[in-house]
């Protein structure tokens with residue numbers, strides 16, 4: 001599974017961080033960053049919840 | 064009790080952020096009936112924040128501002144009436160009249176017509192004076208910027224600030240005219256307003272505060288701006304960002320209660336049965352802060368549209384009873400590479416603000432605001448991460464002292 005965050009879309013309010021703090025954080029530039037290199041299959045529900053929480057659909061889960 | 068009408072036809076007036084979010088939310092919650100999107104502009108829903116950011120800079124082409132792809136829109140199965148405004152709503156007959164005279168019946172209607180930019184009267188034949196609300200406005204300003212004009216920005220709010228920043232990025236000379244003694248001070252207070260003003264000063268903007276525009280002058284094209292203190296500013300392009308006016312003219316006389324916007328109850332219902340409102344145009348009592356206000360920010364347009372749809376479906380027996388809509392307002396702005404974020408309702412009073420973080424190396428600042436002994440707002444400059452906990456604390460009506468104790 002590959003996760004991307006579109007930095008141009010991200011408005012930096014951190015809904016994803018509040019939803020899945022173990023997976024997302026806000027970088028210094030106010031864009032969400034993925035904290036882990038590899039998202040494990042057992043984290044799929046969390047990452048999908050974070051993607052769904054994003055108001056601008058900046059987080060895309062591939063695969 | 065009268066039998067509840069069935070919900071078969073929903074009319075959404077205003078095909079922008081609140082409107083498309085509502086349509087998506089209706090479909091996501093299983094509504095299979097007709098949804099008609101009415102839009103005064105000829106464009107499919109597009110996003111406004113990039114207009115004064117990526118679009119003005121030329122980094123984005125116009126089609127990148129589209130809120131949803133063509134495929135995503137097709138999947139929603141909507142009826143579109145774009146390019147002509149609604150001119151009348153009859154809440155008794157439950158129909159809406161469009162500019163071409165056609166009418167559209169509805170069972171429920173959502174009003175999300177947003178706002179229009181407040182104008183400064185000037186001779187109609189004088190070119191070079193712009194406001195920035197629509198995609199067409201932004202494209203016209205970009206074209207004007209490409210001609211390397213001398214720029215006057217009227218109004219030191221977020222939109223004026225972003226235009227000034229872009230003009231400076233292009234190396235153009237910029238004068239900012241602000242009626243208040245300090246830009247943004249009505250919302251953020253003097254001290255934090257000054258922080259915003261310093262951004263402009265550091266980037267070479269000529270900031271004139273405490274003055275207003277008396278007239279725009281020129282021979283067909285703008286040549287100069289006359290100010291209330293008698294000064295003259297030479298300019299070929301003026302961008303006026305002095306606030307906005309709710310787009311409710313078309314509703315006056317309809318019987319729907321208006322008062323600086325469409326008046327709603329805490330569930331997004333207007334005074335007319337079956338008619339709801341959301342986004343920049345809606346004014347309601349936010350129980351979290353105990354104030355009646357509109358919120359003219361992106362996040363609210365989206366969240367309120369979802370809330371309004373929840374109420375609509377519940378009113379027609381197709382969903383659970385809604386909760387009162389009482390969000391923490393949020394807005395962001397990008398200027399000179401700095402990101403400014405405001406959560407909650409900052410108070411302009413001098414004793415209401417406390418700077419709790421300052422880092423010169425990263426030019427980061429976080430300030431919090433109180434109302435009595437409750438935390439009500441937070442401002443972050445270049446510190447998005449530090450804002451997060453305060454967002455939660457504002458929603459929880461955290462006591463001021465407890466909020467200050469968290470570091």
Ligand SMILES: Cc1cc2nc3c(=O)[nH]c(=O)nc-3n(C[C@H](O)[C@H](O)[C@H](O)COP(=O)(O)OP(=O)(O)OC[C@H]3O[C@@H](n4cnc5c(N)ncnc54)[C@H](O)[C@@H]3O)c2cc1C
Nearest residue numbers: 077079080081103111112148149176177342343359360361
């Ligand atoms: C240049 C700019 C930059 C911004 N930047 C930010 C930012 O950085 N952060 C932030 O939080 N917010 C920002 N905002 C505010 C944000 O874009 C708005 O809060 C948001 O667009 C509100 O959405 P809305 O759907 O309520 O209304 P709008 O987006 O205003 O849409 C209303 C729509 O209704 C249509 N309409 C009006 N009257 C009628 C009628 N009678 N019949 C049919 N259609 C009608 C209009 O044409 C318009 O398309 C910015 C706004 C602008 C203009």
Ligand code: SF4
Nearest residue numbers: 010011014016032054
């Ligand atoms: S929820 Fe979306 S917009 Fe918000 S910080 Fe996360 S990625 Fe960015």
